Amino acid sequence: MEILTHIDENGRPKMVDVGDKEDTKRVAVAKGTVYMQKSTLERIISGDIKKGDVLSVAQTAGIMAAKNTAYNIPMCHNIFITGVEMNFIMDEEKSAIYIEAIASTIGKTGIEMESLSAVATAALTIYDMCKAIDRGMRITDIRLTAKSGGKSGNYREE
Numbered sequence: 688m689e690i691l692t693h694i695d696e697n698g699r700p701k702m703v704d705v706g707d708k709e710d711t712k713r714v715a716v717a718k719g720t721v722y723m724q725k726s727t728l729e730r731i732i733s734g735d736i737k738k739g740d741v742l743s744v745a746q747t748a749g750i751m752a753a754k755n756t757a758y759n760i761p762m763c764h765n766i767f768i769t770g771v772e773m774n775f776i777m778d779e780e781k782s783a784i785y786i787e788a789i790a791s792t793i794g795k796t797g798i799e800m801e802s803l804s805a806v807a808t809a810a811l812t813i814y815d816m817c818k819a820i821d822r823g824m825r826i827t828d829i830r831l832t833a834k835s836g837g838k839s840g841n842y843r844e845e
């Protein structure tokens with residue numbers, strides 16, 4: 688039976704002590720998708736959204752979210768992030784924006800939650816900036832696609 692590391696002997700939440708762990712280089716990649724109307728994507732691409740440059744704002748929001756993950760996810764450690772890269776791919780055929788966040792650190796605990804938070808917040812930012820013209824947008828498939836470093840080793844989505 689696997690032990691839940693964020694629960695103490697009384698069944699209450701706790702933050703895991705990572706003080707004795709070795710520092711290692713850690714990288715995590717997360718992805719997600721925002722589906723929208725064709726006309727919405729066309730307006731994002733052409734820069735015709737009244738609130739501004741959607742992808743620049745979403746990129747900034749994703750980076751800020753990665754940096755603030757520990758404030759939003761209760762059991763996350765506040766870690767030193769060495770880098771966050773945000774990538775957006777427009778798929779005009781499927782009327783979608785694919786979001787990728789690559790976050791890295793050198794430390795005692797992972798960076799997965801930071802990359803996931805970056806994708807989720809970037810997607811929500813796209814929604815927020817375009818909701819006046821397309822309330823039917825769908826945010827989907829937010830997931831960890833790869834990670835390296837740490838005791839648990841490497842992971843890659845199949």
